[in-house]
Amino acid sequence: MIKGPSLHLTNLTVAVKGMTLLSAMDLSLDGGLWHGIAGPNGGGKSTLLKAIAGLHNHSGTIELHWPEGRDAIGYMPQLSPFDASLPVTALDFLRMHCDKRPVWLRFKGDPKIAAVVEKVRIQGLLSKRLGTLSSGERQRVLLACALLNSPHILLLDEPLAGVDKYGREQILEILMTFKANGGTIIMIEHDWQILQQHCDSLSWIDGTLQTHGDPMSVLQSLQVPSIGLRHAS
Numbered sequence: 001m002i003k004g005p006s007l008h009l010t011n012l013t014v015a016v017k018g019m020t021l022l023s024a025m026d027l028s029l030d031g032g033l034w035h036g037i038a039g040p041n042g043g044g045k046s047t048l049l050k051a052i053a054g055l056h057n058h059s060g061t062i063e064l065h066w067p068e069g070r071d072a073i074g075y076m077p078q079l080s081p082f083d084a085s086l087p088v089t090a091l092d093f094l095r096m097h098c099d100k101r102p103v104w105l106r107f108k109g110d111p112k113i114a115a116v117v118e119k120v121r122i123q124g125l126l127s128k129r130l131g132t133l134s135s136g137e138r139q140r141v142l143l144a145c146a147l148l149n150s151p152h153i154l155l156l157d158e159p160l161a162g163v164d165k166y167g168r169e170q171i172l173e174i175l176m177t178f179k180a181n182g183g184t185i186i187m188i189e190h191d192w193q194i195l196q197q198h199c200d201s202l203s204w205i206d207g208t209l210q211t212h213g214d215p216m217s218v219l220q221s222l223q224v225p226s227i228g229l230r231h232a233s
């Protein structure tokens with residue numbers, strides 16, 4: 001089995017509009033593992049994922065070491081409100097992410113879309129407008145978009161936020177399968193139980209990398225009791 005890419009950050013600094021959001025960050029994450037990212041609100045976690053996804057300018061280096069011939073990144077942004085009046089269905093949204101042609105040129109069924117729709121079980125949502133979907137439903141559509149191009153690394157910004165228990169289990173199962181097939185996962189998550197149960201490493205970010213290690217030792221170094229605590233920030 002070929003493993004997904006490993007990630008190497010050296011002296012990563014991200015500044016937006018003259019404000020430094022992340023500074024001098026060094027971090028190496030092995031391929032084929034599930035890496036958790038946690039830290040306080042406003043600590044720069046989403047900024048980090050956006051920089052890796054190529055959505056923020058940065059200084060320093062971001063290197064992904066790819067297995068041969070594997071180059072797709074799947075990025076799932078943080079859930080944000082969506083105007084219910086916009087005439088964009090979940091299927092339109094998937095089509096927009098599928099390739100660069102205008103949506104109206106793509107009426108034919110696309111096997112890539114059909115495959116992720118089945119994997120994420122969103123058949124019943126396709127004709128609904130994005131703005132009318134519940135948070136958990138929208139998360140599944142966003143995950144489907146991230147999986148569209150058969151990525152070998154997934155960057156997930158709080159993929160379980162707003163998702164009920166059953167939906168969480170479904171999403172976690174998809175992610176476990178992704179990892180079992182060699183994929184690399186980098187996931188922002190606030191729930192300690194999820195981080196401890198599923199992640200191979202945890203990086204605590206607050207303006208830069210504060211601590212990195214296996215989730216339990218990071219938890220201990222932060223002097224946070226592990227039992228009964230669900231939120232990292």
Ligand SMILES: Nc1ncnc2c1ncn2[C@@H]1O[C@H](COP(=O)(O)OP(=O)(O)OP(=O)(O)O)[C@@H](O)[C@H]1O
Nearest residue numbers: 016017019021039040041042043044045046047048
């Ligand atoms: N485009 C931007 N322009 C200016 N400031 C920004 C921009 N994006 C983020 N910030 C600021 O950068 C800081 C880090 O934001 P970021 O979203 O990365 O934090 P976070 O750790 O993901 O927070 P949360 O846990 O609340 O999602 C915040 O203070 C935020 O207000």
